[in-house]
Amino acid sequence: MEFVISHLVKSYGSKQVLKDVDFVFEEGRIYGLLGRNGSGKTTFFNCINSDIDINSGEFYFRDEGGEKTPVMPEDIGYLVSTPTVPEFMTGREFLKFFIEVHEEIKPDKTIDEYFDYMMVPEDDRDRLLKDYSHGTKNKMQMLLNIIASPKLMLLDEPLTSLDVIIAEEMKNVIRNQKQGRITIFSTHLLDVAVDLCDEIVLLHNGRLEPIDKSNLGNADFKEKIIAALKDQDDA
């Protein structure tokens, strides 16, 4: 399965944020969407998630036989950097509700097993979500997306402002979940992208450009990317 984006354009008034996005994402890989602050990473995700209308272009899934399938809302899991959760529910209540409304899901774990998997502390599970820490809210958001098991996972800077331990736990979960789906992980932190992702894609000047993955891990790699971002910005 591939996720294909073809000539996607998005403008706000006269400002063209996404100029001509054309890219193919492959199943089972984590793509690091790298771009500077304000480069349009969140806009790109919002377009894919149909939160905002696009001006032109299309995106779809393509199977091995080359057949196109439209992207449905249930195909997408979207994690935002500042998660909002229904504050009037406890973690357990929210998870119960989430599993119940996804009738198509046949959970292979109990609620507590899911909590254990995501390392949600026991004393947090029956507290209102409004009292959760930022990190635990992030874990909850991730857990819900794991349960929903979408074909396409959009992660919008989900590790921002997490402590070292939780960030590491989240990275491991993302790595473990990459099989059978396409994961696009946006970040403006180069180190995180290099550490976590199989492929790196630059979003700059409104376009997506792949970076040769064979260089990933080279000492010069970071400098090359920084130079590329600077060059394009100056261009």
Added chain:
Amino acid sequence: MLKEFKSTLLKVIHLRSIIGYNGLVYALKKTPLIGKILPDKLYSTMFLKVIYWVFHVIVEVFKLFIGKIAGLGLIYLFSFFLTNLYIDDGMVPGASKASLFASFALLFFMLYAVCGLLLRRSVFSWTTDKEYMVFMLRMNARKLNYTLFIYDLAKLVIGYLIAGIIGAIVGAPFWLWLGMPVLAVLIKLFGTGFQAFRLRQRRKRNKILKLNVTGKIILFTLMLMVLPLVIMLVANGYYIPLPVMLGVAGIMALLGVWGYIQCDKFDSIHHRRVLHDNIGRNEMAAYTSKPDSTKNFKKLKANGSVNENKKGFEYLNALFLKRHSAMIVAKPIVFTVIIFVIMGLIIAEFIYLYYQRFGADNCLNMVGNNILNMILFRQYEDELLPFVADSGGVFFRWLAQSHLLVMLMPIAIADNTFKSTQAMYINCDNCLMTFSFFKQREKIIKLFDIRFKQMIKIHLAPAIASGMFANLILFYTGGQDFPFQYLLSIVVCILLSVCYSLIWLAMYYLFQPFTTTVNVKSGIYNVTRIIVSCVLTVIVFIPSNTFVLTLVMLVFTAVFIFIMRKLVYKHAPKTWKVKS
């Protein structure tokens, strides 16, 4: 020291002018239409900054005149007027004019000063400029607070000395002219010192150093209650002799000295902590003119659980209602109780009138018979029938008989659907909209149906109460015109309530107009709201026979629900998005 004071003060004034000017430009740029024309260069236009600065100085001087000069000047004038009145009427034999004048002036001034103390912002309060100065520019909080305090005291002394000219013109003694500003300073010192003392005590007990706003409000309310008493006593010729007033002033002065000592003991760490513990965002909110009103929706407690049989959206809705019951259910319940209390009072009045005329035995008979009449849908029967010839009674009967759509008014008052949709958005939908399942057509309509039923249930009691109220009027003014009119009146009220709730719930789903601060950000929603309000206002005046109205309402409600559900099903997935 003076140099340090001057330097600190200049920094504060400079920063305040920047914040004030930028805040003004920001507010202008946020104004519809004008905002789009204004360029960003406005932030750096020196000419406009100078104009703002001149305007700012004028406002400062104006405030000085209004608050200080006008305040004390009026006290002098009022004291002068009273003194002449007392002397001319011979109400205080033996008292000199000067001492009487001073006594009145001191009394009113002390009341005025204490009220001012309670109303004005505390020396330790948080402001944006203070926050920047202390936490970003690393300024000493104590030095900053006391510089501003001294600046305030200086304005106070100047203002009161100028006001003293009015006192001198109307014959105030020289010592009073000089003494008033000193007394004002000492009262302020006492107030500030008392706060410092209280805050230090809190620090000792490891409590947050919150400023006590509630205490100030209570004290101010007490002062407002004392004022009429003082006015009444003064109007009746009473006055407090000057030596007593001077004694009180002396005590205030001593308290002022105590206050000074307390202020001196309040070190810079205390000042910084108070500032930190009282940080708010009210000033920025004032600039944006759209305050964050989510606070009222965030008072949640994990109280209990819901029936385990409920699943999915039923479970979500039950939990939502349980955790928001005070917010959503309280208004309809209070309305229902009020209607029943009014009905109770009306019934009690009828019984009382009857009792007065015919005595207890007959009264018991009458009550018994009429309870039976009520149950059997008959009319009220007694020998009084006081409302039959009464014009008010005739008018209300006319409304209940042929203008039942007027019941839309109480139903609209009792309805809480709009606020409920705000709570739904801010505490539930806003978060769930980030999940794809929540935006699926089938799921949207499923939750819509559950919520619609919930709204009907919540508003059922006030609708029935409104119908019963209309029936009570009918009952006391001749009974029903045709069989089952009582019943149909209640049915009409319920249907009106159903339609009213549906309008606001469907509008929420169709436009999703709220931002993350529950402000409305949708022009089309606002326009629709105005149109709906106008239509509902017109409908209220339409005359209608209750029987025909019931039939029409039954058909209309069914069609309306069908259409609204179709619209929500079709359009809500497109609008079901978070607005920033």
